[in-house]
Amino acid sequence: MSTLTFLLMDAPYEQARTSTAFRLIDSALRRKVGVRVFAYEGAVSLAMTGQKPHANAVHGRTLEEEAHPTPHAWVAALGAMAQENGVPFDWVNCGLCVDERGANEVVPCTRRGSPADFWKMTLESANTLVIPTR
Amino acid sequence: MSKYLLIESRDPFEAKCFSQRCELALTLLTESTGVTVFLVENAVLGARAGAKAPGLEKLAKAGVQLLADEFALRERGIQELAPHVTAAPLDSLVGALASGAKTLWN
Numbered sequence: 155m156s157t158l159t160f161l162l163m164d165a166p167y168e169q170a171r172t173s174t175a176f177r178l179i180d181s182a183l184r185r186k187v188g189v190r191v192f193a194y195e196g197a198v199s200l201a202m203t204g205q206k207p208h209a210n211a212v213h214g215r216t217l218e219e220e221a222h223p224t225p226h227a228w229v230a231a232l233g234a235m236a237q238e239n240g241v242p243f244d245w246v247n248c249g250l251c252v253d254e255r256g257a258n259e260v261v262p263c264t265r266r267g268s269p270a271d272f273w274k275m276t277l278e279s280a281n282t283l284v285i286p287t288r
Numbered sequence: 289m290s291k292y293l294l295i296e297s298r299d300p301f302e303a304k305c306f307s308q309r310c311e312l313a314l315t316l317l318t319e320s321t322g323v324t325v326f327l328v329e330n331a332v333l334g335a336r337a338g339a340k341a342p343g344l345e346k347l348a349k350a351g352v353q354l355l356a357d358e359f360a361l362r363e364r365g366i367q368e369l370a371p372h373v374t375a376a377p378l379d380s381l382v383g384a385l386a387s388g389a390k391t392l393w394n
Contacts, residue, residue: 171297181382280386
C-alpha cells in the first residue's frame, strides 16, 4: 500500500493552506493511500481538543446555526476514516513545539514525537509534501 | 529523468516570487520528463479568462501543464478559464504524489 507523508506548519484558523492540506489528506485516505502527518510548530495546535465552536453574535446565529468548524474534529474525522478504510494513519505532533505551546490535550489518533519521526516517515513513504509557512 | 510538480498557492498578481517560480518551471522542463504547475488557493486568480498572466502563458507555450483546483475556482466564482489552463480536482494531486513526482509547494 502506497503511503504519503505531509509536513504541516501552520497554526489553526490562520491560513487556507491548512484546509487545502486537510483536503489532500482526505483525498489520499479515500483512495486508500496511507497517510503520515508530521505537525510542526503552530500545526501542533490543530489536534488540540480544547478548541470550542462559538455562536456568531454579529450575524445573530446560534452555536448550532454557526456550525463553526474545529480543526481537532477534522483530525479526528480523518483518523476515523482511515480506520474505517483500513488505511494506515499516523499523526505525530512535534514534542518540543507541543511543550512550547502547552498543546498537550490532543485527539487520541495523534501522538507525540520528534523531527526524527519525520525523517523516518519520509524514508517509509512514496512521497513527501512539505507545506511551509511563510 | 523525473517528473516535477509545482504547487502554487500565491496570487500571481501579488506575489513577487511567482515569476521566479515560472522561471524554475521552465528550467526544470529542460531536465525532466514533464512539469506540471498546479494552481491552488489564490493562485487560481491567474487562471481566469482574460487575466493578464504572461508568466502562465509562457509556461503553457513551453509545454508545462497548467492545472487549477476546481474547488478554489468555485470558491472564487471563476467559471471561464484561460485556454491554457485546465480545471482539475485536488484528488489528481494525490495521484501525482503517489506516483513519485518531485513536488514543491509555494
